[in-house]
Each structure stands twice: as structure tokens, then as C-alpha cells.
Amino acid sequence: MSTRPSPRNVLGTTKSADTSDPGPVSSNRGSGVRRITSPSPLSPPSDTLAAALTFLEGVASRRMCREELRSWIDRNLVHPGYMARPWRIQEPLFGALPNDKHCSAFLPEVPPTDETAAILVRTRARVVGHLRGLIQSPVDDRFLSAAIFAGRVRRVVVGEEMQWVPRPRSHDILSDIVTSLFVSDILGRREFYAQNLCVCDTCGRVRFEIEPPQRNKCFFC
Numbered sequence: 001m002s003t004r005p006s007p008r009n010v011l012g013t014t015k016s017a018d019t020s021d022p023g024p025v026s027s028n029r030g031s032g033v034r035r036i037t038s039p040s041p042l043s044p045p046s047d048t049l050a051a052a053l054t055f056l057e058g059v060a061s062r063r064m065c066r067e068e069l070r071s072w073i074d075r076n077l078v079h080p081g082y083m084a085r086p087w088r089i090q091e092p093l094f095g096a097l098p099n100d101k102h103c104s105a106f107l108p109e110v111p112p113t114d115e116t117a118a119i120l121v122r123t124r125a126r127v128v129g130h131l132r133g134l135i136q137s138p139v140d141d142r143f144l145s146a147a148i149f150a151g152r153v154r155r156v157v158v159g160e161e162m163q164w165v166p167r168p169r170s171h172d173i174l175s176d177i178v179t180s181l182f183v184s185d186i187l188g189r190r191e192f193y194a195q196n197l198c199v200c201d202t203c204g205r206v207r208f209e210i211e212p213p214q215r216n217k218c219f220f221c
């Protein structure tokens with residue numbers, strides 16, 4: 001039984017920068033000789049991945065505010081046609097996070113008093129917790145199937161290809177909306193995440209690195 005509190009409207013108006021143009025996938029086709037230096041650079045993130053990372057970074061750096069959130073949703077979800085504009089944003093503020101063993105480390109000891117900030121940090125904690133499951137052993141990727149079964153991602157034909165795209169509903173909680181951006185990207189390239197995803201155990205920073213020596217630590221922790 002859900003124990004979600006009453007929804008909180010945290011939308012406002014503003015704008016922010018977001019550069020997320022997809023670029024060509026880099027190629028490192030070799031000459032038959034194995035190169036052990038300078039692995040190929042990671043390809044630029046997809047639009048959905050860039051948007052999701054922008055959200056996480058914005059919350060972590062406290063740049064994300066109510067107005068910024070509204071702008072981020074418009075720019076990355078409404079304008080591309082992934083979802084209708086929500087008239088309010090909600091996220092459970094009380095009770096254990098659904099995936100608590102993965103998420104609790106990323107919540108501040110003292111919850112923010114500002115309601116929007118409280119929603120944002122809990123959203124980030126839950127999303128990072130999901131991603132953290134991908135580098136656990138054994139892998140916990142149940143959030144992928146949950147998003148598929150809930151219809152928050154769909155397969156569509158783009159050109160001659162089938163692609164996963166986010167399809168959250170405007171009444172979904174914010175963490176499910178943000179997660180749908182990651183899920184659509186992950187389903188399109190599981191190997192990329194399997195090899196390059198890093199999630200810091202301490203601060204929750206999400207990054208991608210070629211042959212990372214430690215996937216659960218960042219440069220700062």
C-alpha cells in the first residue's frame with residue numbers, strides 16, 4: 001500500500017542551459033594490433049542521458065530550483081513530446097525510499113526545509129540508487145523492467161530503427177520521470193553502461209569512464 005503524501009506543486013518559471021546534442025559514435029576500429037594506450041573517447045551522451053545527468057548535477061550542486069526544474073522539464077520532456085506538461089510535481093517526502101538500501105546514502109542527514117529542495121534531493125537519491133544497482137554484484141536492474149511494465153518507456157520506430165524513448169505520465173512522481181530518461185538510454189545500449197558507468201558510493205556522483213579503476217568512487221571522495 002502506498003504511503004505517498006499529498007502531492008506538492010513545485011513548478012515555477014525560468015530557464016537554464018543544456019547542451020545535449022548527440023554526436024557521432026566514435027570508432028576505434030583497429031588495425032589488428034591491440035592498442036593499450038589512449039582508448040577511444042566515450043561517445044557524446046544521448047539527449048536523454050544528457051538531460052538526466054543535467055538534473056542530477058543540478059540537484060547535487062544546488063543550482064536546481066523550482067524555476068529551473070520547470071524549465072528542465074519543459075526543455076527535456078515536454079518539448080520533445082515525451083510527456084504532457086505536469087501541472088504539479090510530486091515525490092514522496094516521508095517514509096523509506098522504495099530502494100532504500102541503495103538510496104539512503106545519498107540523502108542529507110538533515111532534510112532541506114525548502115519543499116522543492118526536499119523533493120529534489122529525494123528524487124536524486126532514488127534515481128542514483130537505481131543506477132547504483134547496475135554496478136552492484138549481483139546486478140539489480142529491476143527498475144528497468146518496472147519502467148517497461150509501467151509504460152514509462154516505449155519502443156518506437158525512428159527511421160529504420162527501433163528505439164526506446166521515455167514516456168512518463170505527467171502525474172508520475174519526479175523520480176520515475178527522471179528514471180525514465182535513464183531507462184530509455186540504458187535499454188538502447190546496455191553494454192555501454194555495463195562497461196563505463198560509475199556511481200560514487202559516497203556522494204552519488206554519476207559519470208562514465210573508460211576502464212574505470214573503481215566504479216564506486218569519484219575523484220573527490
Ligand SMILES: [Zn+2]
Nearest residue numbers: 200203218221
Ligand atoms: Zn564522490
